[in-house]
Amino acid sequence: xxxxxxxxxFIGSHLVDALVSRxxxxxxxxxxxxxxxxxxxxxxxxxxxxxxxxxxxxDLVSRSMDGVDVVHHLAANPDxxxxxxxxxxxxxxxxxxxxxxxxxxxxxxxxxxxxxSSSAVYGExxxxxxxxxxxxxxxxxxYGASKLASEALITAWAGTFGTRAWIHRFAxxxxxxxxHGVIYDFIHKLRKDPTALExxxxxxxxxxxxxxxxxxEAMLHVIGLDHEGTxxxxxxxxxxxxxxxxxxxxxxxxxxxEAGITYTGGDRGWAGDVPKTWLNVDKLYSSGFQPxxxxxxxxxxxxxxxxxxxxx
Ligand code: NAD
Numbered sequence: 001x002x003x004x005x006x007x008x009x010f011i012g013s014h015l016v017d018a019l020v021s022r023x024x025x026x027x028x029x030x031x032x033x034x035x036x037x038x039x040x041x042x043x044x045x046x047x048x049x050x051x052x053x054x055x056x057x058x059d060l061v062s063r064s065m066d067g068v069d070v071v072h073h074l075a076a077n078p079d080x081x082x083x084x085x086x087x088x089x090x091x092x093x094x095x096x097x098x099x100x101x102x103x104x105x106x107x108x109x110x111x112x113x114x115x116x117s118s119s120a121v122y123g124e125x126x127x128x129x130x131x132x133x134x135x136x137x138x139x140x141x142x143y144g145a146s147k148l149a150s151e152a153l154i155t156a157w158a159g160t161f162g163t164r165a166w167i168h169r170f171a172x173x174x175x176x177x178x179x180h181g182v183i184y185d186f187i188h189k190l191r192k193d194p195t196a197l198e199x200x201x202x203x204x205x206x207x208x209x210x211x212x213x214x215x216x217e218a219m220l221h222v223i224g225l226d227h228e229g230t231x232x233x234x235x236x237x238x239x240x241x242x243x244x245x246x247x248x249x250x251x252x253x254x255x256x257x258e259a260g261i262t263y264t265g266g267d268r269g270w271a272g273d274v275p276k277t278w279l280n281v282d283k284l285y286s287s288g289f290q291p292x293x294x295x296x297x298x299x300x301x302x303x304x305x306x307x308x309x310x311x312x
Pocket of ligand 1: 009012029032034035053054056073075076093097116117173179181
């Protein structure tokens with residue numbers, strides 16, 4: 001039995017799909033804060049058991065471990081910008097939630113955790129593309145700090161209680177069912193005003209993107225590798241795409257070629273935004289993983305699928 005925290009969310013629901021298609025049974029624990037029950041509606045109750053509840057409830061988390069072999073811990077606040085407004089968001093939904101997951105596992109004798117971390121742990125890295133061995137890791141967002149703290153708790157559990165762990169440091173993940181992020185924001189802006197698209201920053205921010213289908217395949221590929229101790233992998237693609245390029249792709253996918261692009265200026269979209277992230281993914285690809293899509297293809301796929309989901 002697989003427990004997927006955040007399994008009603010964007011990446012989590014795709015992971016549930018991949019696990020069910022492999023014949024695995026899945027339990028989802030999600031408080032539906034940003035997740036949606038309809039992302040799981042195509043599954044039968046026999047394949048996917050859904051527990052609606054909060055990771056901050058340690059008793060519930062411990063009870064949810066019953067019969068579980070591996071925990072895929074994805075639940076978190078996904079929006080870096082929220083941390084600016086409510087400064088304990090990531091501490092609670094990231095760090096404390098991860099503590100509860102680990103403590104619930106320890107109490108119930110569950111020993112395997114796969115964790116969704118982020119390139120945000122690297123902060124403004126001066127080595128590009130950034131390998132897993134880069135350090136010191138100095139995040140500049142409260143979200144990045146909570147991911148790094150969660151990684152530290154996981155390795156502490158591994159060292160102290162023998163927990164086996166897989167840590168995935170994601171690039172920007174995009175695709176159908178996305179509920180946040182730059183492509184989602186652009187589509188919503190164009191819905192309000194089809195003539196103009198405002199870009200936060202100067203548009204030169206550059207990040208690597210990975211399609212969500214490739215991401216969940218990569219997660220399961222990494223878990224399947226025979227690793228001693230804690231496995232740490234960057235998950236992404238080899239290329240980056242600029243925000244201006246994304247704006248052009250979204251405008252084209254929307255069929256709104258007349259829309260003009262305006263910029264708020266500055267080198268980043270908001271405080272805590274890292275202007276350039278580019279992960280070194282050699283470790284993933286040399287382990288035998290091949291993605292279906294590069295960064296730009298993933299962005300285009302996401303723009304097209306979200307436009308047909310949300311409508312314009
Ligand atoms: P998402 O918001 O769609 O998924 C998060 C899920 O967790 C949601 O279903 C939400 O309802 C649930 N959740 C949040 N707090 C909870 C709590 N206290 N108790 C129970 N459930 C809770 O976001 P996503 O993009 O699918 O992100 C999944 C994971 O991947 C997150 O940990 C995120 O930080 C990480 N990540 C995502 C990206 C990306 O580009 N999408 C990049 C790096 C890392």
